[in-house]
Amino acid sequence: MTLTAKSPAIVAALLAALLIGGLDLTPASAQNAPAKGIPVEVVKVVPKDLTDQLEAVGTLRSNESVVLRPEIAGRVTRILFNEGQPVAAGAPLIDLDASTYEAELAVARSDLKLAQADAERARTLFNQRAGTARAQDEAMARLSSTQAAVALAEAQLAKTHIVAPFAGILGLRQVSVGDVVQPGETLVNLEAIDPLKLDFSVPEMMLSRLGVGQPVTLAVDALPGRSFTGQVYAINPLVDERGRSVALRATVPNPDGVLKPGLFARVKLTTEIRGGAIIVPEQAIVPRNGALFVFKVTGDSVSMVEVTLGERLVGEVEVLSGIAAGDTIVTAGQQRLRDKARILIVGPDGTPVASES
Incomplete structure (x- = not known):
């Protein structure tokens, strides 16, 4: 068709009619797309066992320890052991004339x-x-x-026949064949080291939390990267007045003999294990207006829920009230949120993921 001189006027009239009529030229797919929410990362609350622990320092000791000494005077005629040798109870060790x-x-x-x-x-x-x-x-x-x-x-x-009073490992002897020894003179030490004893103390204010049978874990500087376990079997009934502390003794299995009496130990005493505790990432907690909140996910929106906190852990915190196991909460992106805000759940790489609510 050939446009006449009136064509520009006709085009202008058509455009005006479209604008006045409010004709929507947006594609149908764009019209049906929902409005995007604020991108956030979330986590589902799973109940965990929460372990209450006390930290202390202690010393490892032989389960049994004795310095063998003669009861009579005499000349050493035979030495029947090697230093550092394990021996059985009753094994002959030294003969005197x-x-x-x-x-x-x-x-x-x-x-x-x-x-x-x-x-x-x-x-x-x-x-x-x-x-x-x-x-x-x-x-x-x-x-x-x-x-x-x-x-x-x-x-x-x-x-005149000196024997091992119990099974253990002999130390370094202090006499030689031909020595004349007197009653009470040191001959050699004998140590039973499996299991070992662990002695440590905790403040007296913790007395109500202590009990026989509580588990301990320990680490020693001499063996970096390794940890060992034991169990409390005795609590001193007498409180130390000077240090205001209570002494405890635990038994620590030592089947391979790597732990030695006298080693310094860093001790963690488990006083209680609470099952079903609500533990959430620390970054999920939002302080606002003097209170603490988390954003709980419901569908494609969030509600701002006030919470009460309990024990603080490394990177985590216990929640005593406000949320329950199975709830989904926001752990990243909550700085932009408000109550009832719409959200878009994304992964750490920013890619949208399915809702966990």
């Missing part, structure tokens, strides 16, 4: 035989009315005395 004690025992046994014969003779004479009661009593007394002498000599002789 027994010749003097063997001789004393032989004399005592000889005296005993003579006393037994004298006692028997005195008894026979008394029964035949040829001896007196006094003579019989004196003979019986000598018999009892010589029997005691034999027992003493046997005990003295036994003390």
